[in-house]
Amino acid sequence: MPDNQLITAQDTATRGGSPDSAVDRVADFYGAYIDAVFDGTDDLGTELRAHYLTQDFQQRLAAWEEVNHADGVLRAQDVPTRWEVRYHDNGAGHLFTTVTLTWGTGPDAGHTVLAVQSDLSTKLISDIEDGA
Numbered sequence: 359m360p361d362n363q364l365i366t367a368q369d370t371a372t373r374g375g376s377p378d379s380a381v382d383r384v385a386d387f388y389g390a391y392i393d394a395v396f397d398g399t400d401d402l403g404t405e406l407r408a409h410y411l412t413q414d415f416q417q418r419l420a421a422w423e424e425v426n427h428a429d430g431v432l433r434a435q436d437v438p439t440r441w442e443v444r445y446h447d448n449g450a451g452h453l454f455t456t457v458t459l460t461w462g463t464g465p466d467a468g469h470t471v472l473a474v475q476s477d478l479s480t481k482l483i484s485d486i487e488d489g490a
Contacts, residue, residue: 380453380476383410384483385443388457395429396437412477412484431486432459433470439463451478456489
């Protein structure tokens with residue numbers, strides 16, 4: 359490992375998931391999507407959107423991005439340094455997760471909280487809004 363990479367306790371934590379879990383799928387999407395945007399692989403980000411987002415939401419997201427001149431998945435023009443996904447609630451055929459994006463490091467790091475809705479029948483993300 360290069361000397362300039364720091365290994366943290368979080369790096370050594372065991373991670374897992376299940377394709378049956380809508381929460382895990384949101385976490386998988388955000389992890390892969392942020393990696394793709396960070397690495398500059400534009401086609402992969404588009405492919406991930408096609409795989410994880412409903413078609414209707416992809417269209418609404420494109421309209422949001424045109425108006426706001428930002429990435430609608432991240433609600434920003436930059437790439438976060440960390441992300442975290444938590445279960446929030448479910449009902450009426452939907453699962454709601456809270457996604458917290460961290461911008462920067464240390465005590466001055468900023469955070470964006472997003473409310474992400476997934477359809478339980480398909481496990482696809484069907485909405486992203488600014489969270490509380």
